[in-house]
Amino acid sequence: MKNLDFEHLIRNLKTSKAPLVIFGIRKFGTLAYHALTNVGVKVDYFCDDSDEARNKKNIFNIPIISSNELQKLDPDFNIFIAAWVIATILPQLQRMKIKNIHDCVNLYKNTDFNNINTGMTSHDVRRRVDIYKAECAALQTSDESSFNLKYVDITITEACSLKCESCSNLMQYYVKPKNSDLNLLFKSIDKLMEITNSLYEFRVLGGEPFINKQIGQIINKLLTYKTIKEIVIYTNATIIPKGENFECLKNDKIFVEITDYKELSRKRDELIELLKANNIRYTSIIPVWSDSGTLKYQNATEEQLADKFKSCCMIDKTTILNGKLYRCPFSANAHNLNAIPHNASDVVNLDDDNKTIAELKKEVTLLHGNKKYLEACKHCNGRDHLTPKIEVAIQAKKILEIPKYK
Ligand code: SF4
Ligand code: SF4
DSSP states (O other), X not given: OBOOOHHHHHHHHHHOOSOEEEEOOSHHHHHHHHHHHHTTOOOOEEEOOSHHHHHHOEXXXXXXXXXXXXXXXXXXXXXXXXXXXXXXXHHHHHXXXXXXXXXXXXXXXXXXXXXXXXXXXXXXXXHHHHHHHHHHHHHHHOOTTOOEEEEEEEEOBSOOSSOBTTOTTOGGGOSSOOBOOHHHHHHHHHHHHHHOSEEEEXXXXXSOGGGSTTHHHHHHHHHTOTTOOEXXXXXXXXXXXXXXXXXXXXXXXXXXXXXXXGGGSTTHHHHHHHHHHTTOEEEEEOOOEESOOOOOOOOOOHHHHHHHHHTOTTTTEEEEETTEEESSHHHHXXXXXXOSOOOGGGOEETTOTTSOHHHHHHHHHHHHHSOSOOGGGGGSOOOSTTSOEEOTTOBOSSOOOOOOOO
């Protein structure tokens, strides 16, 4: 993959007669488009094989083509990989013998996105650029024994102050929710970090993470990992943290993401004032929900399950819950609730002292590399742009009953 210095790259692109293609129509693709057009480079095509791309046909009035159609272009065309699954796309393009494959590192690095209306917040842009750079760096250093992750969801409690009937973390099914055991949680994080070569971000969540009164200790523990770039705490703004649980937020690596459920987020204004007064970075987002929080056997074919998994927005994450590692929060909580058949290959027990670190690493690598889909995908509606949208945060009147599984 080419990573020419910026001026050299732009000169080449401006003088090339062959088309320029951006692979990826989502946010990374949007950033690449703005970075290129900002310096006067014309983008001829977007390329993407997703259903979304097939439905859309063009973006910014630029046609979207499939990877098969790349073969019809002038073979000197330039293509930028602008998607988070670089490790999957790069070999696909290399197999097609495409000559001019570029990453977007220098493109992103040399663009001041603050002066461009990308439709994203500056924090979102920075985070994506950092993740992209980390992914490229990991690719360059990667070998068989290297294990790299972008995000780890640390679930610190099964409890929530709200009971959304379509919570995608399945809080609506917990009869006796409990907080994570601190020692077990620390041990799981230590073990995971021992086998991980690079990791960009910890995401602290629940339920509502501020319900766990040990959150300060947990965040301080996460802050001891110097290589982590960000620690994001997801809250519904119903609880104001106090003492150590607030003090730990006063760190440049901490970012508080408030999900704004309007009147349900009853402490939102107070929390925002406090965060502002203490220079703690935050954002407040009014969410859009898809129907991704219902436990129901879907009776899907193998092909449908593989498609669902491949297009799911959760597959670049991993989740720690009660000493175990899972591929997504739905799988984590569905297993934890015994709501689906236990699939041993979907779970890594980080608390198993009989396993060596090398054995654990092998299991974790298999969980992240070899999966066509998860057992949980059979019972989940999916999480992509095609999943039907639903009203946000409707409150359940009582704990929902777990359906009998097949
Ligand atoms: S979606 Fe609702 S129930 Fe689920 S964690 Fe968020 S606030 Fe709690
Ligand atoms: S589709 Fe599969 S991977 Fe995606 S959230 Fe559902 S269970 Fe998890």
